[in-house]
Amino acid sequence: MTQTATLTRAEALRAATHDAHERLDRTIMAAKPFDSVENYGRFAAMQYSLHHHTAPLYARADLADHIADLPALSRFSAVTQDLADLGVALPDPGAPVGDLPLPEALGWLYVIEGSNLGAAFLLKAAQKLGLSEDHGARHLAGAPEGRAAHWRAFKAGLDGAPLAPEDEARVIAGAVAAFDHARGLAQRCFA
Incomplete structure (x- = not known):
């Protein structure tokens, strides 16, 4: 008799958001953000808007109860400095989130924190443009x-947050919304 493994919340999120994640990646890469410093500046402006939008999540006590060192994880100040390094004006980022219910907020954090994994490849591409973790590409630096x-x-914090079974779909909805929001920002910044 075989037993079906139960997916962790993070694994379920990865599976459920695969298509939204792929759409975002295709949108960004189609804009060739690492072909020039100018294009990279547009990418950094998009990142600024995204991190501005989500910055309030990093100050929430209810999220910090589950995610270790949450306030220190925010990359908003790093991307703000990156734009200053590049001489790129701060874009109008729109209204930030912050009052999302816990399940949706966890979904948004999954997207933002997960982007740091892929940022290793992006940092290498930025370095070919003469940028670094100390100049212009701070927000791509690893922890x-x-x-x-x-x-x-x-x-571990994401998977361990106690939620009602009906809230799992709300975590996924939050992550899909975050991917779609980031894609909209990318389309606007690279238009």
Whole structure:
């Protein structure tokens, strides 16, 4: 008799958001953000808007109860400095989120924190443009403990947050909304 493994929340999110994630990646890469410093500046402006939008989540006590060192994980100040390094004006980022219910907020954080894994490849591409973790690409830097260790710790908090079974779909909806929001920002910044 075989037993079907139950997916963790993070695994379920990955499976449920695959298409939304792929759409975002295709939108960004089609804009060739690493072909020039100018294109990268547009990418950084998109990242600024995204991190501005989600910055209030990093100050929420209810989320910090589940995600270790949550306030320190925010990359908003780093991307703000990146734009200053590049001489790119701060874009109008729109209204930030913050008052999302816990399940949706966890979905948004999954997207933002998960982007740090892929940022390892993006940082290497930015370095070919003469940018670095100290100039212009700070927001792409890995966590001090390393990207993989950071992601494992984040997933442990995400997976361990006690939610009602009916709230799992709301976590997924939050993550899909975050991917779609980021895609809309990318379309606007690269238009």
